[in-house]
Amino acid sequence: MIRIEALTHVYPGGRRQPPRTAVADLTLHIPEGRFTILSGPNGSGKSTLFRILCGLARPSRGRVLVAGRDLLADPAAARARMGVVFQSPAVDKHLSVQENLSIHAALYGLTGAAFRARLDEALGWTDLDGRLGDRVDTLSGGLARQVELAKCLLTRPRLLLLDEPTTGLDPASRRSFLSALTRLRRERGMTVLMTSHIFSEAEDVDSVAIMANGRLLAHDTPQALRARLNTDVLVIDSPEPDTLVERLRADLGVTAIRHGDELRVDEPPGHTDAVALLERVLKDYRPLVRGITVKQPALEDVFIHVTAEARAARSGATPQETAA
Numbered sequence: 001m002i003r004i005e006a007l008t009h010v011y012p013g014g015r016r017q018p019p020r021t022a023v024a025d026l027t028l029h030i031p032e033g034r035f036t037i038l039s040g041p042n043g044s045g046k047s048t049l050f051r052i053l054c055g056l057a058r059p060s061r062g063r064v065l066v067a068g069r070d071l072l073a074d075p076a077a078a079r080a081r082m083g084v085v086f087q088s089p090a091v092d093k094h095l096s097v098q099e100n101l102s103i104h105a106a107l108y109g110l111t112g113a114a115f116r117a118r119l120d121e122a123l124g125w126t127d128l129d130g131r132l133g134d135r136v137d138t139l140s141g142g143l144a145r146q147v148e149l150a151k152c153l154l155t156r157p158r159l160l161l162l163d164e165p166t167t168g169l170d171p172a173s174r175r176s177f178l179s180a181l182t183r184l185r186r187e188r189g190m191t192v193l194m195t196s197h198i199f200s201e202a203e204d205v206d207s208v209a210i211m212a213n214g215r216l217l218a219h220d221t222p223q224a225l226r227a228r229l230n231t232d233v234l235v236i237d238s239p240e241p242d243t244l245v246e247r248l249r250a251d252l253g254v255t256a257i258r259h260g261d262e263l264r265v266d267e268p269p270g271h272t273d274a275v276a277l278l279e280r281v282l283k284d285y286r287p288l289v290r291g292i293t294v295k296q297p298a299l300e301d302v303f304i305h306v307t308a309e310a311r312a313a314r315s316g317a318t319p320q321e322t323a324a
């Protein structure tokens with residue numbers, strides 16, 4: 001459904017700013033009917049890629065096909081197949097749900113009975129039943145987001161692009177928004193591409209793409225990504241993380257990745273495992289440990305591992321020196 005081929009985007013520099021490569025030679029294929037989450041650290045190029053995919057920015061090089069249509073050569077045909085939910089609200093909060101939806105539908109020539117049929121269909125994927133007459137600014141954050149979703153479903157897109165649509169929602173609202181997307185994919189075969197920083201959202205999707213520094217670092221199913229870390233992960237909360245990183249390296253040959261205030265060891269040296277290492281750390285470095293846990297690898301651990309590796313490869317440093 002989406003074929004991104006050798007895509008590069010360079011923001012031209014100004015008098016005081018050098019040019020900045022936001023997307024670098026990125027190739028990514030997303031087959032029809034997949035729910036894919038695109039994630040990456042701040043500044044990794046997700047928004048730039050998103051803007052290119054929805055036709056708001058023109059890449060410096062490369063090609064994007066949407067449902068076989070060349071986005072650059074024939075943007076109208078490619079865009080006709082997609083619905084977009086932006087991070088910032090794109091509905092008028094002073095108007096009612098119905099007013100917002102009918103104005104949007106009219107832009108696409110949908111009025112009268114045709115509009116009502118599409119409206120019923122779009123609302124069927126949301127929890128907006130009975131709220132049509134309510135002004136958007138009186139709805140909860142979760143329902144307001146669903147208005148954005150209903151709006152783009154009015155035109156029956158085959159592809160949904162969503163930029164961090166669940167940011168700021170409480171867990172229950174997030175779950176119901178994601179469940180609508182999952183149903184659209186399962187029952188309508190809709191292709192969904194969504195950016196997100198929330199890894200719990202990605203555990204059940206079809207595939208996860210991880211970007212950093214404009215490059216694609218990984219794209220695979222959540223199961224396959226988790227399988228990249230084939231041991232349990234040791235997570236240490238330390239009052240002196242830098243000291244502990246250094247001691248672990250010098251004394252035990254263990255590479256710990258620093259992530260915020262935490263240290264993570266996701267590749268204990270060959271002769272040991274995470275539990276044995278936990279016991280050793282508690283025995284030898286007790287004053288440097290505030291809390292310590294062994295857990296099964298989750299997607300967030302893979303993300304931290306893959307992005308630390310990429311930073312290390314770029315700088316020639318070890319992963320612990322390139323902490324997020």
Ligand SMILES: Nc1ncnc2c1ncn2[C@@H]1O[C@H](COP(=O)(O)OP(=O)(O)OP(=O)(O)O)[C@@H](O)[C@H]1O
Nearest residue numbers: 011020021022040041042043044045046047048049
């Ligand atoms: N208009 C612009 N002009 C120059 N550089 C830009 C512009 N927009 C983004 N960049 C740079 O391009 C790189 C990628 O930014 P982008 O916003 O695409 O990343 P992101 O992954 O979406 O980040 P975030 O998660 O913080 O939204 C960054 O280095 C950013 O500073």
